Amino acid sequence: MSSDRPGQSDSGILGRSWSRIGLYAFLLGMVVFYLIPIETGLATSIKRAGDFTGRNPYLPPLPWDATLASWSEGFFSLLDGLINSLVLVVPATILSGLLGSMAAYGLTTISWRGQVGIYSLFVAGIFIPYQAVLVPLTVFWYNIVPIQDWWLESVANGISVFGLFEIPSTFMLLGWELGFQPYHWQLISLIITHTAYGIPICALLFRAHYKKLPDEMVEAARLDGASIRRIYRRIILPLSVPMFAVVFIYQFTQIWNDLLFALILVQNNEAAVVTQQLVDLGASQEGVDYPLRMAGAFIAALPTLLVYVVFGDKFAKGVAA
Amino acid sequence: MAELTLDSITKIFTDDDGSDIVAVDDVNVDIPDGEFLVLVGPSGCGKSTTLRMIAGLETITEGEIRLGGERINEQPPADRDIAMVFQSYALYPHMTVKQNMSFGLEESTEMPDEKISEVVTETATMMGIEDLLDRKPSELSGGQQQRVALGRAIVRDPEVFLMDEPLSNLDAKLRSTMRTELQRLQEDLGVTTVYVTHDQTEAMTMSDRIAILNDGVLQQVGTPLECYHEPNNEFVAGFIGEPSMNFFEMAVEDDQLVTEQFTYPISESVRSEVDGHERVMLGIRPSAISVEVGAMPADDHDFATVVDVVEPMGDEENVYLAFGDERGDSVETFVATVGGMQRLESGQSVVAHIPESAIHLFDTDDGTALKNRDLEDLDERDPHLQ
Amino acid sequence: MAELTLDSITKIFTDDDGSDIVAVDDVNVDIPDGEFLVLVGPSGCGKSTTLRMIAGLETITEGEIRLGGERINEQPPADRDIAMVFQSYALYPHMTVKQNMSFGLEESTEMPDEKISEVVTETATMMGIEDLLDRKPSELSGGQQQRVALGRAIVRDPEVFLMDEPLSNLDAKLRSTMRTELQRLQEDLGVTTVYVTHDQTEAMTMSDRIAILNDGVLQQVGTPLECYHEPNNEFVAGFIGEPSMNFFEMAVEDDQLVTEQFTYPISESVRSEVDGHERVMLGIRPSAISVEVGAMPADDHDFATVVDVVEPMGDEENVYLAFGDERGDSVETFVATVGGMQRLESGQSVVAHIPESAIHLFDTDDGTALKNRDLEDLDERDPHLQ
Amino acid sequence: GGGGNGNGNGGNGNGNGGNGNGMGNASGEVSILHAWGSGDGANALQALKDGFENEDVNITDSVVQGAARSNLVSSIQTRMSSGNPPSTWQAWPGKNLLRFTADQYGDLEGDVWDSDLKDNYLEGPKQQAQVDGKYVAVPLNIHRINNLFYNTSVVEEAGVDPSSFSTPSDVLDAMETVASETDATPHAHANAAWTAGQLWETVLLAQAGQSGYNDYINGEGSRSAVESALEAVDTMIDYTFDDASSIGFPEASTRMQNGEAAFMHQGDWAAGGFGEDFVYGEDWDHVPFPGSEGHYALNMDSFPFPAEAPNPEATKVFLKYCGGTEAQIAFNREKGSIPPRSDADVSQLNEFQQDQYDNFTNSDAQPPSIQHGLAVVPPVLSNFGDAFSDFISNRDVGSTTDALMNAFN
Amino acid sequence: MRKILRAVKRRIHRRQLRSDGGTTDQRTKFLNRDSVRSAPFWLPPFLLVFLFVYGAIIWNFVISLTNVSNNLSTIDYSNLDFENYAIAFDGGTPSWARFDVGSYISPIWNAAQNTIVLMVAFAVVCLALGLWLAILVDRDIRFENTFRTIYLLPMSLSFVVTAKFWAFMYNREYGLVNALFEAVGAGSVEIIQNSTLLGVESIALGPIAIGSIGIPVKLAAIVFALIWQYSGYAMVVYLAGLRAIPDSHFEAARVDGASTIRMYWRVIIPQLRTATVSALVVLMVFSLKAFDFIYSLYGSYNPGSAADILATRMVREAYQNSRFAFASAIAIVLFVMALSIVAPYLYTQYRRGDL
Numbered sequence A: 001m002s003s004d005r006p007g008q009s010d011s012g013i014l015g016r017s018w019s020r021i022g023l024y025a026f027l028l029g030m031v032v033f034y035l036i037p038i039e040t041g042l043a044t045s046i047k048r049a050g051d052f053t054g055r056n057p058y059l060p061p062l063p064w065d066a067t068l069a070s071w072s073e074g075f076f077s078l079l080d081g082l083i084n085s086l087v088l089v090v091p092a093t094i095l096s097g098l099l100g101s102m103a104a105y106g107l108t109t110i111s112w113r114g115q116v117g118i119y120s121l122f123v124a125g126i127f128i129p130y131q132a133v134l135v136p137l138t139v140f141w142y143n144i145v146p147i148q149d150w151w152l153e154s155v156a157n158g159i160s161v162f163g164l165f166e167i168p169s170t171f172m173l174l175g176w177e178l179g180f181q182p183y184h185w186q187l188i189s190l191i192i193t194h195t196a197y198g199i200p201i202c203a204l205l206f207r208a209h210y211k212k213l214p215d216e217m218v219e220a221a222r223l224d225g226a227s228i229r230r231i232y233r234r235i236i237l238p239l240s241v242p243m244f245a246v247v248f249i250y251q252f253t254q255i256w257n258d259l260l261f262a263l264i265l266v267q268n269n270e271a272a273v274v275t276q277q278l279v280d281l282g283a284s285q286e287g288v289d290y291p292l293r294m295a296g297a298f299i300a301a302l303p304t305l306l307v308y309v310v311f312g313d314k315f316a317k318g319v320a321a
Numbered sequence B, C: 001m002a003e004l005t006l007d008s009i010t011k012i013f014t015d016d017d018g019s020d021i022v023a024v025d026d027v028n029v030d031i032p033d034g035e036f037l038v039l040v041g042p043s044g045c046g047k048s049t050t051l052r053m054i055a056g057l058e059t060i061t062e063g064e065i066r067l068g069g070e071r072i073n074e075q076p077p078a079d080r081d082i083a084m085v086f087q088s089y090a091l092y093p094h095m096t097v098k099q100n101m102s103f104g105l106e107e108s109t110e111m112p113d114e115k116i117s118e119v120v121t122e123t124a125t126m127m128g129i130e131d132l133l134d135r136k137p138s139e140l141s142g143g144q145q146q147r148v149a150l151g152r153a154i155v156r157d158p159e160v161f162l163m164d165e166p167l168s169n170l171d172a173k174l175r176s177t178m179r180t181e182l183q184r185l186q187e188d189l190g191v192t193t194v195y196v197t198h199d200q201t202e203a204m205t206m207s208d209r210i211a212i213l214n215d216g217v218l219q220q221v222g223t224p225l226e227c228y229h230e231p232n233n234e235f236v237a238g239f240i241g242e243p244s245m246n247f248f249e250m251a252v253e254d255d256q257l258v259t260e261q262f263t264y265p266i267s268e269s270v271r272s273e274v275d276g277h278e279r280v281m282l283g284i285r286p287s288a289i290s291v292e293v294g295a296m297p298a299d300d301h302d303f304a305t306v307v308d309v310v311e312p313m314g315d316e317e318n319v320y321l322a323f324g325d326e327r328g329d330s331v332e333t334f335v336a337t338v339g340g341m342q343r344l345e346s347g348q349s350v351v352a353h354i355p356e357s358a359i360h361l362f363d364t365d366d367g368t369a370l371k372n373r374d375l376e377d378l379d380e381r382d383p384h385l386q
Numbered sequence D: 001g002g003g004g005n006g007n008g009n010g011g012n013g014n015g016n017g018g019n020g021n022g023m024g025n026a027s028g029e030v031s032i033l034h035a036w037g038s039g040d041g042a043n044a045l046q047a048l049k050d051g052f053e054n055e056d057v058n059i060t061d062s063v064v065q066g067a068a069r070s071n072l073v074s075s076i077q078t079r080m081s082s083g084n085p086p087s088t089w090q091a092w093p094g095k096n097l098l099r100f101t102a103d104q105y106g107d108l109e110g111d112v113w114d115s116d117l118k119d120n121y122l123e124g125p126k127q128q129a130q131v132d133g134k135y136v137a138v139p140l141n142i143h144r145i146n147n148l149f150y151n152t153s154v155v156e157e158a159g160v161d162p163s164s165f166s167t168p169s170d171v172l173d174a175m176e177t178v179a180s181e182t183d184a185t186p187h188a189h190a191n192a193a194w195t196a197g198q199l200w201e202t203v204l205l206a207q208a209g210q211s212g213y214n215d216y217i218n219g220e221g222s223r224s225a226v227e228s229a230l231e232a233v234d235t236m237i238d239y240t241f242d243d244a245s246s247i248g249f250p251e252a253s254t255r256m257q258n259g260e261a262a263f264m265h266q267g268d269w270a271a272g273g274f275g276e277d278f279v280y281g282e283d284w285d286h287v288p289f290p291g292s293e294g295h296y297a298l299n300m301d302s303f304p305f306p307a308e309a310p311n312p313e314a315t316k317v318f319l320k321y322c323g324g325t326e327a328q329i330a331f332n333r334e335k336g337s338i339p340p341r342s343d344a345d346v347s348q349l350n351e352f353q354q355d356q357y358d359n360f361t362n363s364d365a366q367p368p369s370i371q372h373g374l375a376v377v378p379p380v381l382s383n384f385g386d387a388f389s390d391f392i393s394n395r396d397v398g399s400t401t402d403a404l405m406n407a408f409n
Numbered sequence E: 001m002r003k004i005l006r007a008v009k010r011r012i013h014r015r016q017l018r019s020d021g022g023t024t025d026q027r028t029k030f031l032n033r034d035s036v037r038s039a040p041f042w043l044p045p046f047l048l049v050f051l052f053v054y055g056a057i058i059w060n061f062v063i064s065l066t067n068v069s070n071n072l073s074t075i076d077y078s079n080l081d082f083e084n085y086a087i088a089f090d091g092g093t094p095s096w097a098r099f100d101v102g103s104y105i106s107p108i109w110n111a112a113q114n115t116i117v118l119m120v121a122f123a124v125v126c127l128a129l130g131l132w133l134a135i136l137v138d139r140d141i142r143f144e145n146t147f148r149t150i151y152l153l154p155m156s157l158s159f160v161v162t163a164k165f166w167a168f169m170y171n172r173e174y175g176l177v178n179a180l181f182e183a184v185g186a187g188s189v190e191i192i193q194n195s196t197l198l199g200v201e202s203i204a205l206g207p208i209a210i211g212s213i214g215i216p217v218k219l220a221a222i223v224f225a226l227i228w229q230y231s232g233y234a235m236v237v238y239l240a241g242l243r244a245i246p247d248s249h250f251e252a253a254r255v256d257g258a259s260t261i262r263m264y265w266r267v268i269i270p271q272l273r274t275a276t277v278s279a280l281v282v283l284m285v286f287s288l289k290a291f292d293f294i295y296s297l298y299g300s301y302n303p304g305s306a307a308d309i310l311a312t313r314m315v316r317e318a319y320q321n322s323r324f325a326f327a328s329a330i331a332i333v334l335f336v337m338a339l340s341i342v343a344p345y346l347y348t349q350y351r352r353g354d355l
C-alpha cells in the first residue's frame, strides 16, 4: 500500500511526526525484543569458551577475541545429526507435499458427494497433538513393522531380503556412494510418520489454492479431451508450483524442527536427528559450554533460518494459512 | 458442420433438503447448421446449464441432444466435437498462447506436433494474434485474451461453438468492438454457435435468432426484430428493449380499456382480439409514445400528463410521466423516449400520445400476447426514418 | 445548507520512487447550495481524489476548499459536516442496519440514545427500509444495502453529500431504478451533492451540472445538454454520448475539409471558424447522420457508403458504415444511429447524410472546440419530435 | 553418574563385519547401549573395550542421546518390550533391575557367574546382581555416594577442620563459617533433582543411621527423620551458588577446584573428573559425609543380560570378561570408582581410589543408594525423583516430606 | 443435537449442488463416478492419514482401556476397562501395578491445570500483542516487510533451539533477563526453577485465600518464551485480517466522526473475529505441543509439578515410567481437549462454507 492507511493520518504536522516517531520507536523496540535472544546467542557463540565470562552476553566479542572454534566443534558434533535430519526431511517433505497436492486435487477440482466429509478428516488431522498417537506408533514401529531392525538383519546378511523384496546390490552400493549409511533405514519409520502427519496441512494449503483456480479452466481442459490424470499432470501440477514452494518450505521447517517423534521413534544414536543431538550439546564435565551450546543451536537452526530469510514471504504465507 | 437439436431437454438439480430445482424445463430448439443462436434471459434462468448440457459438463435429466442427428447424451465432453469459450476465458495461465491453443489438439487427436503447430499458427494469423504466440495469458490485455480463447476454440475445428457470456469481462468500448468482430468471424466460419448472454443488447445485435429463457422455460425463439416487435408474451416484451416496455393492467369495458389512471379507447379490430378477457395487460414501448408541450389532448389517444423526472441522454431523453397532475414518490409513472432537444422540465404538463397501432396486449393470467404491433405496419411510421 | 467551493485545488502524490503524481490539477468549481454536481471522467482521472479531499480523507496539496465560505482544509473529516456514500457501501458488516445508521450520530453528536433511535427509524421509514433495521448487511440485497448506505448518510443531516460511484455495484435494471430514486431524493432533501461516476449515462441523467475531469484537469463544467452539444473540447465531445461521436482528422483546403476517405465542403461561416488551421478534427454524432437506401448522393453532404455491420437495438440500429465500397477488417468505419425498422444489411450500399449544421470542429493540437452545434438551432431539426 | 554427555566417540556402529551369525556360537556382534557420552564414563568404557581381546566377538556401542539417563531408560524400555534389546546396556543393578521381570533376563549362572565370580565378588554387589535369586547382571564398579569433598586452601582460610565434623550440623556450621570468613561459596552444588536427592539420602543416612535409612527404603520411614534430613538439605542448598539451578555438577566441581567454593557433596565419580593439577591430599581432600563414616553408600553400574539378547553366547563371553579383575581395573581406573571384586589389584588405581577401597573393605555396612535406583523399585524411584524435581523449585520442606513419605504408596 | 445433525446433512447436500460434472450413463455409472475416478488421487493419502492419525487414535483409545505397562509386545486386549481414566481423574493404585510399593498414581489435575493456564495465558497474550503489532504495522510504515519478517523470525526456529536460547536468557548468572532485572535494581532471581506464584498470590478474598491462582514463575517463563516465538504468528494473521478490511470502512468511520481508538474498537476489531478465532485455534494447538520446548529447557521428562503439562506427563508416564496404558489415557484426555477446541472451529468453518 503506498498511502497511509486511510482514516489514520493524524492531523497537524507536529503531532503527526511525533506520533510517527513514537510508532517507529516502538516497532524498533519490538525488533530488539524478537532479535535479542538470537543476537545474544550469536554473540556468545563466537566467544572463546575460556573468555566467556557471562558479562553482557549480548555484546559481541572484540574482533580479535572472536573465534569460530565453537562453531566448528558444534558443526562436527552435530554433523551426523544434520545429515540424518536431511535424510529424513527431504523425502518426508516431498512426499507429504506431493500426496497433499494429490489429495487436494481429488477433493477439490473434481467434486463429488462426500468429499467434504473426507476433507474434514484431513483438516482435523492438522490439530491432533502428537501425544495422542505416540503409544500406538511405538507399538506399530517396534512390534508390528519394525523397520528399525530390518537394516540390522540386512547388514548382518550382507545384502539381503528386506521383508518383502530383494534390495539390488547396486542400489545399496549407490546409496553407499551417496553417503547413505545402513542406519538410515531407521529413519524410514520417521519419514512415513512425518509424511502421514504432514499430509493434512499440505492438503489444506493446496486445497485453498485449488479452490481459487477457476472451475472453468478444468472444464476447458475436459472439453479439450484431457483425462483426470492428464489434467493433473498438465494443468494442475504446473499451476501448483508456487504453492509447492510454500508447502515445501513449511513442511521442511516443521519436520526439521520436530523433536518428539524422533525422540520416540529413533532409539539408536547413529540415526538421531539434529534436534535430538542438540538437546544436550555443550553440557560436559567442564560445565556448560555456552558458546558451544549457542553455536550448536545456530547450526541446528541454520537450514530453517536460511529458508526463512530467503523465502520469508512464502514462509509467512504457509504459516498464515 | 451439423445441426444441433435440443429435444425436450430438462435438467433437475436436487437441493439440500431433497427438493428439486428445475433449472431447465423441457426446452426444444432446433439450431440449423451455421446458425448463430443467442440464448438470453435473466440471471439464473438456466442459460449456462443448457450450454453445459450441450458441452457434456452436466448430465441431462430428461430429453435428448442430437448433433447432426446423432444422440450425444452419453458422450463425454471430449468426444462431442464441441468447443466452448468461457466467460473468464479459462486460459491456462502457465502455458503460452501457442501451448494453450495446441492443448486441445494434443489431448484429443493423434495429430503430429508439426501439424499442430502449423494449424495453430494459421489460426493465430487469422485471429491477428500471431505476434502473441509466445506470450503468457497474463501478459495479454482483456481483448487479446478474448481472442486467444476464441482461437483456442477455433483451432479444434469443432462442429459447434458454445460461448458463455464471452464478452462480459470486457469494458464497454472493447465489448462493442469484439461484438462486431465475433459476429463477422462466425459469419466467415459458418460454424453453428450457441451464445449465452444476459445482455439484451448483445442478443439483439449479434444473433441470427434469439432464444429467450425464463425460469428454465423457453419463452420464444425468433429473430431479434420478431422478438422485439412481436413478443410471444409479456415476459419477452418486457425483457427485450431498453428502457423497458410500459405495462398497464386494464379492465376491458366495451370498447375501452380502463384503469384508475386513464381510459384507453380501442377500435373494433382490437376489441375482437381481447374478446372473452375481463382484464388485459396493455404494453407500449417508450419510443412509441410521443410527447407534446403546450397542446391540449386532441385525439382519443392523447393523455394529459405531468413530467416527473427527465433523464437527458444527449440526443434522446427518457421522460417519466404521471397521469393527471400529481407527481412524487407514490405516483406511478411511465416512461417515454423523446428527442434530446425537447427541454422538458420536472412538473411541466404535457400531452402524451399513445397510438393504438403501437400497443401490445397481453393476457393477464399467463402473459400470452393477444395483440402485437404489426411488423408490416411499422416501416412507414417509424420516426427515425427521414 | 451551504455552498461548496473548490478553489484551485491540487493534489500531488509522491510515488515510492519519489516521483510526483499530479492526481488533481488546479481544479476550480463553485457548487451552489443544493446543487447536484456530477464529477465524471475516465478511470484514474482524479475523481475520487477530489472527493476525498472534500471529505478530508486526503490532504490538499494546494488550493482551498470552502464550505459556506469557510475554509475547511484543516478540519478533520468528523468536523466537516459532510456525509459520504462509498462505492462498496462500506457498511460495517458486524453491525445491524440500525447500528450502522446510528454509528455516525453516536460518534459525532451528543444526542441521547432514544433520540438517535427515533431519528434512525424515521429515516429508515423514509427510505423504505424500516423492516430491515435488525438485519446484518450480509442479509441484504445489493439494492437494500445501497439504501442503507444512503440512509446512513442522510440520518446525519449533513451540509454536503459526497457519493463515489454509489451505483456501480448494482445490476443494470436496479441501477436505473436507484438512479431515479436518488435523483428524486436529492431534489427533496435539497442537500448539496457531489457525485462521482465514470458512467456518462449517470452523469447525463442525474446531474444539475456535470464536471468533466481528464488527467486531473477540469475540462468543462456545465449542464448535461451543454456538455453534450457544446463540448469545450474534443475530449468532452468523445466522452459524452453513446455511441461516441465519430471523429475524422481532416485537412483544411479552401472551402472543404479533406481526408483520404472523403471530402467535406464547408460553408463560408464555418470556414471562418477554422481560419488559420491547416488541419482540424471533424466530429459528428451518430444520431446526427441520416442514412438513405437506394438513393444517389444528392447533396454536397451526402456520401456513398457501404454497410459493414448492423446492430439492431429494437427501435434503433447502430450501423457501421465505410466510405467507398469496401468492407472488412481493415477498413475504418464510422457509426450512424438510425431508426430500428430500417432493415439494413451488411454489404448494402447506402447514402449517408452528414448535415453541416450538426458537425463539430476541434483544434487538432489541443482539442479545443472551434465550432459546436448550435443549441438554438437544434430544436426544430430534431427528428424525434413529432 | 549423572551429568550430560556430549557427542562421544560412541558411534562406530556401522560395522559391516561379523561374518556368520551363529546362535550358540561364541562369535558375532555385541552391542552395548549406554549414556557414557563423554568424560570419565566414555574413557572407562573405551578402556574396557580396549582390554577385550577376542577375534570372534565384535563390540559395538552406542550412546543414547537426550536428557541424561532418562532416555537410556526409555530406549531400553522400548526395545526390551518389543523384543529387540541390545546385547547389554548400562544399568544400575539392585532393585532397578526389577524394571523387567526375571524371565525377561537371561540366566548368567554358570557361564558367567562361575565360581570365580561368585568367590571373588563382594557380597553386596553379588546381591545387587540378582533378580529373584537369578544372576542377571555383571556389576562393573562401586561408587560411593556419601563423600564430602573440600578444597583444602579454602577450608583452611575459613579455619575449619573437616576431620573434626561428626554430624551434618557440623557441616552446616562450617558452611556458615566459610560464608562469613571467606569470599568463597560454602557449598559447590548443582541444584538438580538428582543431586538434591543424593544429598538428602546421604544426610538421612548420617542423621538416622543405618536403621533409619533401612526403614525408609522399606517404606517404613519416620516422618521426622525424613523431614529433618530435608531441612538440613534445604539449608545446605542455601549455601550454594545463586545460579545453582542453571549449572551441572561438573561445573560446580570446577568452581570448587578453582577455589570459588569450599565443600562439595558428590559421588566419587566427581573425583575422576578433577583436573590433573588439582592434587589429592594437597589441593583437595575428602571425608566420608559426617555422621555416615562407617557406611559406604553404594552406587554401581552393571551390564544386564537380556533373555532375547542377540548373539547371547558372544555376549556371555564379553560379560565374563567384564567380571574379571583385568577388566575391572581397566574400567575403574578411568571411572574413578573401585572394583567390586575382593581380589582386584588395587595398586593399579590411584591413591584416592586405594583409600576408598580401604574404606570400603573396612566399612560397617554398604547401604544401596535410593537415588541411583539400587534400593527401591522403579516406581518408588520415580516418585522420589518427582519429589525432588519439585523440591528444587519450590524448596517446600513440608510438601516434599509428604511426597517422600508417599513415595511408597 | 438433532438440529446440528440436520444442519450438517443439509450442508453436505448443498455441496453436491455445485456440479455433477458431466456425462453419466447407468451402465458405466460406478466406474465413471467422480469419487471413483478421483480415487487414485485422494485415496492413497487418505489411507495413510486415516491409518496413522485416526487409526492410531482409535488404537490409542483401545490401549488406554488395557493394562499394558512395561511390555508393549504383549498387549492383552481381552480385558478392557476404564480404570486408567478413573486413576487419571482420582488418582489411585492401579490393579495392574507390578510392585506393591510406590505404585500410587497421582491424578492429572495439576498437569491439566497447568496446561490450561499455559494455553490461556499464552493465547491471550499472543493475540493481544499480535493485534497491537498488526495495527501498528498496518499504519503504512516503511520497511513493513522487514518488520514483519523479523517479528515472525522466531517461529522458524525449533522448540529445541528456542529452549536453548531461553535457557541462556533465563540463566541466573549469565542471562540477559537477570541482567535486566539487575539493571533496574530488582536483583537477580531464579527463573526456570522457581515455582513461586506470580501475580495474585498474596491477595485474599475475605476468608478465602485465592493465592493458588497465580501463575508459577517457571510456567510464566515458559509462556513468555513461547509468546516470543509465536506472537509474530498472531501478528501475521491479524495483519492479513486487517488487510482484508476495505479502506472504505476506515474512511467511513472517520467521516462518521469516530476517533482512531473508537474506530478500532467499534469498527475494525469486531471485524477481526475470524482472524482471532483461526489464530486462537492454531495457538492453542501449538501450546498443546509445547512438550518439545519444556523437555529441552529442563533436559528431562520432568520439569517439576509447577511446569508439568499434560504433554510432558503423558510422555513421562509412557517412556519413563512405562505405564503405557495409563499414558494412553492421558493422551486421550489431551486429544479431547484439542478436539474441544478444534471441533467447534471446524464446524463453524463448515457452516460458513469455508471447508
Ligand SMILES: Nc1ncnc2c1ncn2[C@@H]1O[C@H](COP(=O)(O)OP(=O)(O)OP(=O)(O)O)[C@@H](O)[C@H]1O
Binding pocket: B013, B014, B021, B022, B023, B041, B042, B043, B044, B045, B046, B047, B048, B049, B050, B198, E016, E017, E018, E019, E020
Ligand atoms: N450445480 C447446481 N446445483 C444446484 N442448482 C444449480 C446448479 N447449477 C445451477 N443451479 C441452479 O439452476 C438455475 C439455473 O442456473 P444457471 O447457472 O444455468 O443460470 P444462468 O442463466 O446461467 O444465470 P447467470 O446469468 O447468472 O449466469 C439457477 O437457479 C441455479 O441456482
Ligand SMILES: Nc1ncnc2c1ncn2[C@@H]1O[C@H](COP(=O)(O)OP(=O)(O)OP(=O)(O)O)[C@@H](O)[C@H]1O
Binding pocket: A002, A003, C013, C014, C015, C021, C022, C023, C041, C042, C043, C044, C045, C046, C047, C048, C049, C050, C198
Ligand atoms: N494514495 C495514492 N498514492 C499515489 N497515487 C495515487 C493515490 N491515490 C490515487 N493516486 C493516483 O491518482 C490518480 C487519480 O486517482 P483517483 O483514485 O482519484 O482516480 P478516479 O478518477 O477515482 O478513478 P476510478 O474511476 O478508477 O476510481 C491516479 O493516477 C492514481 O493512480
Ligand SMILES: [Mg+2]
Binding pocket: B047, B048, B049
Ligand atoms: Mg450463467
Ligand SMILES: [Mg+2]
Binding pocket: C047, C048, C049
Ligand atoms: Mg475512484
